[in-house]
Amino acid sequence: MQTIKSGFFFILRQPWSISFIASLVIVLALIPMSSRGPLDVVLSNFYLASFVAIAALGQMIVVSTGRGAVDLSIPYTITLCVYVATIVQEGKNDHLFQSIIASLAIGALVGAINGFAVVVLRIPAMVATLAVGFIAQSVVQVLSSTAGHVGASPALAELSRADIFGLPVFSLIAIITCLVVAFLLFRTAYGVRLLGTGQNDIAARLAGLKPSSTRWIAFVLSGLLAGITAILLGGYSGGASLGVGAGFLISSIAAVVLGGTLMSGGQSSVAGIFGGALFLTFLVTLTSTLDMSFGLRSIIEGVVILVALGVGGRNILKKSR
Template sequence: MAEATLRFLRMRRWVWPLIGILLLWVALTVLTARFSLYSLSGVAISASFLLLPALGQMLVVTTGRGNIDLSIPGLVTLGAYVSVMTSTGTAAGFCVTLALIVGGGLAIGALNAVLVLILRIPAMIATLATGYILATATLIVNARIGMFQRPDALAFLSVGRIGDMPVILIVAILACGLAAILLMRSAYGRKLFAVGQSQDAARLAGVKVGRVIASTFIVSAVLSALTGMLLSGYAGGAFLEMGAPYLLQSVGAVVLGGTLISGGSATALGTLLGGMLLVMIVTTMQIAGLPPGAQDILQGVVIILVLAAAGARLSDR
């Protein structure tokens, strides 16, 4: 029985963040006497905005070799600024904004892929450099930002509700479902796992390794830019450092969700639950009155502990 349970947990690593969510929910309910299902809904909304860049980060991490996309914060912020600057408040204007944001994400993702695959720059350094370029671009356009005419379509996606269900949560669930199908039911998912487990073996099996890795950086960039657009609709504008929290949190959601940092295995549901767990951890620290700097430190400590535990499990194989 114990062996079967361990096998179940090893195959379904998303169970661990789910257990963490339930434990924290109970603890917060006891401590505050007011943390309810409605409060958990607020956590789910915050986690929904985190999910899109986290899914992109998950794909990049799954390719292995320490690949991480550090340009996510810059993409999120720039996506928000592009949305504010190009929006006319009309449906046609929203389509133009969406096209610009997707096109920009494709171009920046392709740039990251070129830096990593052709120029052979380590992913963390390449994407960090791209992030600095994006931050500089945001500073330049910041002085030109004007009033934001939020389109109805963007308002519906970011703050709308269908009944009692936030639309952004529905978007997150659909994105998670599509990512799960992509990973577990498609040839692309099998190729991605093969690349993460061994690039040499994947090449021998006929997998176009470069194309698979490039696709993850491109998808990550597009999802991050779209997140910036959604955040601009939610916040009613854009501001500098808007995407800053998503650097640590996108990695944290991936790691806490059970995706192997060494590559070769990922779980979309785990990433969603990992994001919710991370948001609940932040919520707990905010209720405790910890300053933002201490919150960042504790988030980093939690991620380090999870990575250390994952490394211990790998070394025992």
């Protein structure tokens, strides 16, 4: 009994617990309103949350470097990578592998440019990534008007609908990506450098943690993860469209904060990313299931996120550290 109780409090004390508790509350509200089974409700939202989760992992890595760093280029990088991937695929399966490489390469390239602007040119991340994102968006407009729209590879589209024992393959990919990022953060030297840089830049430099290259790599990783998101999104929507990445700006940042990652850097929570992403998709499902005007929906979504952030920032019980 004692161990169950202490285990319960241990979970509550984790920074990521708030996002899962909030998700649970919404699911409990959603299930009576739904005309589908509870498992159906959870699984289809889990599927939609997978895309947000992968993109938000990249955001989390950048945020973890501290000094208020955010990657505002993520939505545009995703759109660009979806275009690049589908253009290489040409609606066929022959170049699927090349398209994955191309999407990852372009994502990493955009990330490297972000890193260059932040580390070498010393432009604040918020401004630098916005500017780079604007450039990416302009490239997309050129691509979309010259290359036109070609469909995604049928095999990839097929994979987007496939599942293993009821769990969508894309969600599985998202979980694996989370595990890889968790390993990177908590079991490798780079993870130590990243969190150390985020906690205290000067101390990190004195300890020989090379904060500059750590930051640069963080942006490249964010671009890579945007590239992965893009490959899956292309399969999901069967091709590219100009608004494909648009929703990822707010959602990637909100999932990070809801998930318990400190915006000031130095503390990451990989588990919380999935909780945060789930919470956001559940919230949208809830507001569209309730019959209300669009303005009201956005207000409710905004308020709920603010409240969750306010509670999350206090960590329910007390600081885990």
